[in-house]
Amino acid sequence: MKKIFIMAVAAVVLAMPSMAQEDEWRWSQDRIAHDLSYVNIPTVEDVRAARTPQTFAEAVAAFPQVPRVEDILSPEAKEQALRKTYKPYELALQNAMTRAMGEETQLQKRLDAVRSQQAQRGQQAMAQYQSNVNAGLMPSQQEMMELYMSGAIKENMSEAQMMDVMAGKFAEKWGISKEEYLKIINMAQRNPKGTEAYLKSNHPQLYKRLYAANAGFDTQEVADDPRDARLGEITEELMDLQTQLSEAINMYRYDDPVAPKSVILKDDKLFEEARADWKNCSEAKQVDAIEDALQKRIESWIATLNGNNGEVPYPAWFTTERKKENALIDQWNKRWAQKWVKVAQDGDAKIRPILEKLAALETENEQLGQQGDTENAIYLTNKLTCNKLWAYLLLAGQPSNDAFMFPCLEHVETDGAAILGKG
Numbered sequence: 001m002k003k004i005f006i007m008a009v010a011a012v013v014l015a016m017p018s019m020a021q022e023d024e025w026r027w028s029q030d031r032i033a034h035d036l037s038y039v040n041i042p043t044v045e046d047v048r049a050a051r052t053p054q055t056f057a058e059a060v061a062a063f064p065q066v067p068r069v070e071d072i073l074s075p076e077a078k079e080q081a082l083r084k085t086y087k088p089y090e091l092a093l094q095n096a097m098t099r100a101m102g103e104e105t106q107l108q109k110r111l112d113a114v115r116s117q118q119a120q121r122g123q124q125a126m127a128q129y130q131s132n133v134n135a136g137l138m139p140s141q142q143e144m145m146e147l148y149m150s151g152a153i154k155e156n157m158s159e160a161q162m163m164d165v166m167a168g169k170f171a172e173k174w175g176i177s178k179e180e181y182l183k184i185i186n187m188a189q190r191n192p193k194g195t196e197a198y199l200k201s202n203h204p205q206l207y208k209r210l211y212a213a214n215a216g217f218d219t220q221e222v223a224d225d226p227r228d229a230r231l232g233e234i235t236e237e238l239m240d241l242q243t244q245l246s247e248a249i250n251m252y253r254y255d256d257p258v259a260p261k262s263v264i265l266k267d268d269k270l271f272e273e274a275r276a277d278w279k280n281c282s283e284a285k286q287v288d289a290i291e292d293a294l295q296k297r298i299e300s301w302i303a304t305l306n307g308n309n310g311e312v313p314y315p316a317w318f319t320t321e322r323k324k325e326n327a328l329i330d331q332w333n334k335r336w337a338q339k340w341v342k343v344a345q346d347g348d349a350k351i352r353p354i355l356e357k358l359a360a361l362e363t364e365n366e367q368l369g370q371q372g373d374t375e376n377a378i379y380l381t382n383k384l385t386c387n388k389l390w391a392y393l394l395l396a397g398q399p400s401n402d403a404f405m406f407p408c409l410e411h412v413e414t415d416g417a418a419i420l421g422k423g
Contacts, residue, residue: 139169273407319415
């Protein structure tokens with residue numbers, strides 16, 4: 001049985017020898033590679049990059065949909081879709097990734113500077129704390145541990161309950177009542193200068209001890225950033241979503257979140273199924289029947305050309321019959337392209353929502369960052385994480401890449417000629 005060999009892009013080749021009698025379909029097992037590295041996407045040149053996305057969120061918003069069935073039915077359709085949408089996006093993404101690499105260095109410098117400042121403040125706070133401990137104004141770490149061990153402070157206590165226990169310990173150190181201690185602390189939060197005057201007037205010895213223990217230290221308290229709680233949650237969500245995205249991509253490619261290298265890729269399996277189907281499908285049998293009959297008709301027609309030399313075009317019926325074959329090829333291509341695209345769409349449906357959630361977190365992190373001091377360690381850490389997300393877009397585009405690997409059968413030639421005699 002004569003065959004049409006199936007391969008990507010250049011899937012069907014019609015051999016046209018010098019004599020029409022030798023015109024036939026040739027099946028070449030060597031041209032059907034099990035390894036899909038043999039399947040090539042059409043080369044697209046002289047394409048301009050789309051607008052370079054400035055944020056990951058913008059890149060996700062422009063992330064192309066999986067190609068439609070009509071985009072992969074022929075090499076020409078693939079080339080057009082790649083040129084119009086997918087190649088410009090790919091080039092824009094490459095430009096964005098190049099820019100992101102440069103930004104990463106600057107972001108890391110900013111983060112290092114913030115962490116250095118935090119470390120310095122931490123060292124000063126520890127030194128100031130120890131100075132107050134030495135002056136007998138604060139409980140030592142050992143005394144704090146003893147409070148925990150004694151059960152005075154319990155893990156299930158609220159912050160207010162813990163502060164109440166600590167207030168008694170501090171009051172003891174200061175030599176005043178617990179009520180007076182709480183009064184001074186509350187006053188200090190509202191009116192630091194007024195508190196200093198109050199201590200001088202009502203507790204002169206305590207004032208002298210506090211002044212001596214804290215002399216030389218920057219007593220300006222750094223207020224807690226109210227954004228930190230949500231920024232910290234964004235950090236955790238970013239990490240979790242990255243894990244989910246990696247697993248979704250691996251599940252698409254390998255049916256396994258850890259992606260063992262020994263597992264055959266989905267499109268490998270589908271390629272083998274398509275090749276096996278063409279060998280036995282009704283379309284192939286009909287194409288072979290039409291071609292067999294066409295060859296016999298050509299032989300009979302050539303027999304009437306005695307005395308002719310040179311190139312003699314085939315009659316119109318040759319074109320008619322070959323168009324019938326192409327219609328059957330289109331029928332097979334469409335049927336299998338639908339299966340091929342469905343696999344890609346199913347993978348994209350699991351990957352794309354995670355990208356969108358990551359994009360939303362990047363946007364929220366940036367909005368929070370601009371609502372206060374931008375040299376916030378958590379904000380900058382999240383920004384660095386988002387800056388590394390670009391590579392995921394390349395991996396996330398695998399379903400679309402696979403769709404373009406559909407091994408479409410090319411049309412057969414609908415025109416030809418018999419080469420007779422010495423022509």
